[in-house]
Amino acid sequence: MHAWSLLSNMEDRFYASNEGYPDSLGFHYAYDSGVANHLRVAAGDLVVVRSSRTIYGVSRIDAIDKAEGIKVRFRCPQCQRTDFVERKVEKPTYLCRSCRHLFDASIRSEERVMQYTANYGASWRVLGDEISVDDLEPLLSGSKQNAIRGCKIDGLKLLLEREHVCIVTEPNLDRPRLVGGHREALVRVRNGQAGFREELRRRYGWNCLITGSCPEDVLEAAHLRAFAVHATHNPDEGVFLRADIHRLFDRGLVAVDPKTMTVVVAPKLARFSDYQALQGKSVAPGPYISALADHHRETASAWVTEMTSA
Numbered sequence: 001m002h003a004w005s006l007l008s009n010m011e012d013r014f015y016a017s018n019e020g021y022p023d024s025l026g027f028h029y030a031y032d033s034g035v036a037n038h039l040r041v042a043a044g045d046l047v048v049v050r051s052s053r054t055i056y057g058v059s060r061i062d063a064i065d066k067a068e069g070i071k072v073r074f075r076c077p078q079c080q081r082t083d084f085v086e087r088k089v090e091k092p093t094y095l096c097r098s099c100r101h102l103f104d105a106s107i108r109s110e111e112r113v114m115q116y117t118a119n120y121g122a123s124w125r126v127l128g129d130e131i132s133v134d135d136l137e138p139l140l141s142g143s144k145q146n147a148i149r150g151c152k153i154d155g156l157k158l159l160l161e162r163e164h165v166c167i168v169t170e171p172n173l174d175r176p177r178l179v180g181g182h183r184e185a186l187v188r189v190r191n192g193q194a195g196f197r198e199e200l201r202r203r204y205g206w207n208c209l210i211t212g213s214c215p216e217d218v219l220e221a222a223h224l225r226a227f228a229v230h231a232t233h234n235p236d237e238g239v240f241l242r243a244d245i246h247r248l249f250d251r252g253l254v255a256v257d258p259k260t261m262t263v264v265v266a267p268k269l270a271r272f273s274d275y276q277a278l279q280g281k282s283v284a285p286g287p288y289i290s291a292l293a294d295h296h297r298e299t300a301s302a303w304v305t306e307m308t309s310a
């Protein structure tokens with residue numbers, strides 16, 4: 001059993017050269033076979049999820065899903081590296097951080113990869129200021145650039161004890177699957193879909209279908225139908241969703257009624273005014289209607305059952 005430091009996309013991993021890794025903080029961590037240590041991470045391992053500046057929380061991995069995929073990458077036309085960033089105002093649009101080349105058009109490449117999703121939601125504990133990156137750093141091995149770094153497990157346990165943070169000792173392998181099966185597959189985000197994200201941006205701008213205009217950093221390109229089954233990025237069945245809305249949608253707590261094209265919010269969320277305020281909000285019609293209808297049928301029918309049996 002091991003412990004790992006996982007660098008999450010919230011601040012650090014969002015580069016222009018790929019579409020960003022579709023992590024869902026507190027829920028799952030996504031990586032692929034291009035990442036160091038990808039074969040060593042296993043169910044039952046302890047993980048610290050963090051940015052370069054902040055420790056978000058700790059957990060234990062429940063399960064790891066894997067699937068073959070294509071990773072689309074964009075490269076600097078001069079040095080072929082992928083470490084370039086988008087400039088918000090100035091032109092040319094991109095700056096290569098490796099060779100300092102400035103350019104408007106990057107080179108597109110496709111690579112076969114294995115894509116992994118480490119699910120760690122069952123034991124997730126949010127950390128505030130209890131543990132700093134400076135506390136953690138002496139326990140870590142490997143380059144600071146690596147997304148996944150080994151962590152001394154005994155040292156981590158001491159650190160957690162010091163702060164009275166308790167993580168379940170055994171992995172919760174037979175947890176109730178809140179997000180199981182079909183519903184999880186309905187909205188499946190995969191990395192390596194830069195083209196898909198770009199097409200959604202072209203169609204809808206940086207707008208969450210449910211909440212409207214958002215910073216691009218919190219928008220996730222969501223497949224409304226099972227990507228795992230069809231393995232195609234059909235933009236007609238994709239939308240941007242704000243990360244938290246995506247999670248709620250994923251878990252069947254927010255849906256869109258296709259008859260009225262308005263947002264419906266599960267009774268379970270009634271006490272959260274920010275989410276409740278979305279109830280009845282109009283949603284623009286689009287090619288995604290039939291996919292939304294299927295999701296609505298699946299999710300909203302379960303709410304009725306809950307209320308009837310209560």
Ligand SMILES: [Zn+2]
Pocket residue numbers: 076077078079080081096097098099100101
């Ligand atoms: Zn370059």
